Amino acid sequence: MIRAAALLAIASVAALTINDTTIDKHLLKRLSSYIDSNKTIDLDKLRNLNKTVLLNKELVTILNNYVNEQNESKPMQSKVSDDTESYSVYENGKKGSTLVESIEESPDYASSIVLASDVLSLTSAVSNIEDEVCREQGYQFLDGLLQNKRWALKMFDASSKSPEGLLYGSSYHLGNFDECIGIHDEGETVTVDGQYCLATIKWPQPQETKKSRLGRGEILRWAVCVPSACDAKAVERFVGDVLARSVGNKTTVRVEHRDCYFKEPITVSTNDVAFLSVMLFFLAIIFISTAYESACLLRRSKSKTITHQLIVSFSLINNGKKILFTEQTNSMGLDCISGIKTLSMVFILSGHTSLFVGTGPVMDESGWDNAVKNPNNSLILNSMLLVDTFLMLSAFLFSRLLLAELDKRRGKLNVIPIILFRYIRLTPSYLAVIWFYITWMPKIGEGPLWKEKVMLEQERCRENWWINILYVNNFVHSDTMCMFQSWYLSVDTQLFLVAPIFIYALWRWRRAGPILLGLSIAVSVAVTAIITYKDDLDPTLMIYAKEFTDLISNYYFHKAYIKTYMKMTTYFMGLLTGYILHRVQTENYEFTRLLKVFGWITNIILGTVTMFLVSIFYQDWYAYNNIESAAYASLSKLSWGIANGWLIIACATGNGGILNKLLTWKVFVPFARLTYSAYLVNGLVELFYLGQLRHPLHITTYSLVEYALSHLMLTFFFGALLCLIFESPIHGIEKILLNKFVHSKSREAARKEQSQGSSRSTSQSKLES
Structure with a gap:
C-alpha cells in the first residue's frame, strides 16, 4: 500500500512534466530505488504531496510495468484508480477539493528542476514544522511548486541545490539572495513572502583534517529560501530533516535569527532621528561657515579675531586647504613622517581587505591557503607590524615635541591640558562613526551575510559604545568589541597617559632617565615572551580562514593581540627614538660614515627578517614550538622598533638618501x-x-590587489568626508583654544620671568657700581 501510494505521488508529479508516453529508463530506475529506500514514509505525508493534481493513466501504467519488471518478487498490492480524485493538504485526505485546470508556467522548466525525490523530502520536512503558519505557507509553496507557479519555482530556484566544488574547498553556497527576497504571492488564504536563510551545516571530518589550520574547516554555509512566516528554529528543523533524508543524520544544522533576512519596512527610532539631526546641524554650520569665508575672500577681509577663526574652522575652504596643503616647514626635520604614515596606512588597509576577502566566501580554499604561505605576501599578512609602526610614531612625536617644550619651559609643563585636548581631538570623529554603526549602518544595504556581519557589529556597538569612548575596550568586553580596529585607539591612549612620566625622566635625569626606559623595554620584551610561551600562543596574529569567520571572537586577537602589555615594546622604542633625536639635534651631533653604514645595514637586515620571517610559521612543514613563538613575538617588536628608529633618525638628520626623498x-x-x-x-x-x-570570490594575487586598491580609494574618500565634517574643524578649534588659554599663560609667565630677571640684573649692576 505504501509503495503504491508513493508511486501514485511520483506519477502525479511526472504527469505534469511529460507530454508523451515515453520516459527515460534511468529516471524510472532512480524513482524505483527511491521508493524502495523509503518504505516507512507516512501515507498522510504522501497525500500532502498530491493536492489537486491530474493523473495521467498512460504514464502510470508505464511506471507500474517498469517497477514490476524490476521487482518481480514484490508485486504491486494495489492498483491506481482511474478517478481523477485529489487530496487536500489542509483537509488531510478528504475528497472534494478543486482540480487544477491549467499550468501557469513552462512545464519544461519544472521538469528540469523538480524531481520527485526532492519533493518527497521537502514534503516530509514541511510536515514536521511545528509552527502552524509556517507549515501552512510551506504547503502552499509545495502546491505552487507542483502547479508550476512562478513564485514557488523562484523560491526553489533561489535555494542552493547539490553543492559543487566541495572537494575544491567551496564552503559558501549562497543561492540567489535577490530572487528570494523579491518573492511575493497573495494567495486566496495565505500571503507568502520570500525569506533568505543561510544555514550553517557542520560536516563530520577525519581527525587529521580537524587538526589542520588550513582549509575552511567542517562548516558549510547553505542558502535556503523559505516563507517569511518561518522563524530560525523552524528553518533549522526543516533543513535538518531534508538533509537527514539525503545524507543521513551525520550533519549538524544551525540557523540563528541573524542568518535569515526578508524585506520589511525600515523602522526609524528616536536615536536614528537624533543622529540625522546632529549631522544636519553640523552640515548647516559647515554651509554657513563656508559661505562666510567665501564672502570674506570676496571682500579680501583679513580679520584675525578669535570669532573669525572659530567660524572659519568649519569652512570647507579652510579645511580643504589644510588637507591639501603640501608645504612642510618643520624645523625638526620631521617631514619624512608623512611618507611613513601614508605607506604604513596603505599596507594596513590592504591587510584588512585581504583578511576580510580572503577569509570570507571564496570558491577555492587553496587560493587563500597558497597566499598565506607565499613569502611575497608578507607585507599584507604581517601588516600587524605596520600597526606597531603607528604606535611607535605616536610615541616618537609625543616624546620629541614634549622634550622640546620642556626645554622651552625649563621643565615646567602641565600635561593635563595636553591629555584633555587630545581626548577632545580624537573622540568626536570616533563617536560619530560609532553612532553611525548603531543607527543607520544596518539600513544602507542588504545581502546574504548582512545580518551576520553588519547587524552583529550594530549589536556590539549598542552594548559597548561607552567602553570605546573611555578607551578601555581592549580589556573590558573585548570579546564583543565595537569596531574591530578600535583596540588601537585604546592601546595608544593608555600608553599616552603614562608616557609623560618617562619623557620627563629622560629630560630631568640624563643618566637615570634612559636607564629607566631601557629597563622598561627589557621588561616589555620579557612580558611578551613569557605570556606567549606560557599560554602556547602563536608568534603573531595568524590569518587562517577557518579561525577568522569573526575577527573579534578569534582567541589570539582578544586574548593577546589587543592587550596593551603586548604592545609596550614598540611604544617605548618610539619614546627612546624621540629622545635620541632630541639629543642629536640639540647637540648638533654629526654621524660618522661608519655609523651610517652600520645603521643602514642593521636597518635592512632587521626590517627584512622581521617582516618576512613570519612566512615560515605558515608553511606545511613547520611544527609549532612555543620557544620559537615566544622569541619571535617579543624580539620582532624590538627589532622592528630598532629598524624604524634608525629610519626616522636618519631621515630627520638628512642621512636618509633616496628614502628620504x-x-x-x-x-x-x-x-x-x-x-x-x-x-x-x-x-x-x-x-x-x-x-x-x-x-x-576566486582568490588570486591579482584579485587581492584589485580589491585592496578599490577599498583604499573608498576608505580615503569617506575618510576625507569625516575629516572635513568632524576631525579638521575640531582640530582647528583645539589649536585656537590651546593658543588662547595655554600659550598665552606661557607667554605671560615668560614675560614675568624675563622682567624679574631684568630687575635682578639692574639691581646687581647698581650694587656693583
Missing part, C-alpha cells in the same frame, strides 16, 4: 592627514562589502 614626497602629505579618519571608516567599507556580497 621618497618619504618627503609631497603627494603623501594630504593622505597622511587623513590616516586617522581613514582608519575609523575602514571597518565600514570592509563590513559593507562582505555583507552585501552575492557570490563567492
